[in-house]
Amino acid sequence: MKKIMFVGQTGSGKTSLTQALNGQAIAYLKTQAVKFSGCVVDTPGEFAENRMYYSALLVSANKADIIGFIQDGTRKKSIFPPKFAAMFNKPVIGIITKNDADQIEPARAEKFLKMAGVETIFSTSAVSQQGIDQLLSLLQD
Numbered sequence: 001m002k003k004i005m006f007v008g009q010t011g012s013g014k015t016s017l018t019q020a021l022n023g024q025a026i027a028y029l030k031t032q033a034v035k036f037s038g039c040v041v042d043t044p045g046e047f048a049e050n051r052m053y054y055s056a057l058l059v060s061a062n063k064a065d066i067i068g069f070i071q072d073g074t075r076k077k078s079i080f081p082p083k084f085a086a087m088f089n090k091p092v093i094g095i096i097t098k099n100d101a102d103q104i105e106p107a108r109a110e111k112f113l114k115m116a117g118v119e120t121i122f123s124t125s126a127v128s129q130q131g132i133d134q135l136l137s138l139l140q141d
Contacts, residue, residue, distance in 0.1 A: 026127060
């Protein structure tokens with residue numbers, strides 16, 4: 001099975017998505033350091049929020065086959081700079097989280113991810129399990 005590294009803002013749903021992919025109960029946990037859990041490399045939000053930690057993302061990406069940019073579908077802003085995906089020498093996919101939330105705007109989230117250089121985008125919900133099977137299928141190929 002391929003490994004995926006999640007990159008995204010604090011509170012965007014990286015850890016909840018990790019728990020869903022691993023078949024665990026969803027429980028909010030603040031990721032303080034890079035965490036390896038099954039097929040996921042879960043990174044702290046601060047790594048993407050602060051440029052001085054970009055090198056930590058690059059080092060952590062060495063352990064992954066695919067990079068997943070996590071965009072909370074309810075957020076009105078993105079932390080990903082334009083063409084951010086070009087920084088990685090691996091395939092980068094986009095993952096919109098919280099697609100079952102009332103205030104989700106998937107078109108806006110998709111626009112943010114495309115500006116960051118992502119072409120393939122998945123829409124997910126860790127709570128309702130939407131999109132989880134599609135991600136697992138990608139990782140099993």
